Amino acid sequence: MKHQKASPITYVFPMVLFTLLLCCILVLVVLGSNVYQTLTEQQQQNNSSRIVLRYLSSAVHSADRENAVQIRPGPQGDALILIDHAAGYETRIYVMDQVLMEEVSTLGSDFSPQNAQSVGSCTEFEPWFSTPQLLCIKTNEGTVKTALHTLQGGSQ
């Protein structure tokens, strides 16, 4: 029985094919993971900016009454004060240790961050009145402007 000698291509071709497929799979995995990372990052950024900006916007809109929106110095930077004159309490929104806090307290009482609830992560919080009816709030997630129906005499 004569043993036939195999040509080198018989070994080389499958190896080349295997390497090629392996490279393709590797590229696909890297590409897919990059895309997935980008997608999740951008989704998180969208959600985070929506949470903070929509919360601020809706909180101001719900308290939009005469002299109900004010800006006062808070524990760390300025605080946005939403006053409910009829009920005798106020909602204070401010940043404390890079967290956006909401504190509900009686009118004129001192700040008590230990009683505040966290809304979300926020490193920058700067409210100001651009005009007496236009409140602007700059955060690290973006700037939100809110048109108020009433003139705010308590603005600083």
Added chain:
Amino acid sequence: MNHRKNTSFYVEALLLTLFFFCMTAILVCMFAAARKESILARSLTQSQQIAQNVSAAFYGTSSPQDFWQAMGTPPDETPSACLTVNANGEECANGEYILTLMLDVSSCENGLGQMAQLSLSIRHTSDETELFSDCFMRYLPQ
């Protein structure tokens, strides 16, 4: 006999490779589309925020001059402006968005006050795709 076996192996390998390349191309296209959609979603979120800020400035100012001032544009006779803005809606030379504003102020028929109409359009600087457009109206008392 051995030659036939080798040929069938090569044909099968070739077909498998072709199929694999086709699948790779499809997956790469899907990844690219997903990335594009994600970038578009981010742009839409930001453009919606810019539009909200512009409309708030429109309703929160008492005159067209105040509005243009709030937008960071010096008030002049022209009723329109094309601004390059960043994600916060602030005018910026290398901003990502082009904000086109057209403010039309007309006197009411009864002569009491004016009606202001603001047309707004937001496009991306890179591909000029329109992301958002809307029209806002308000009454300006005398």
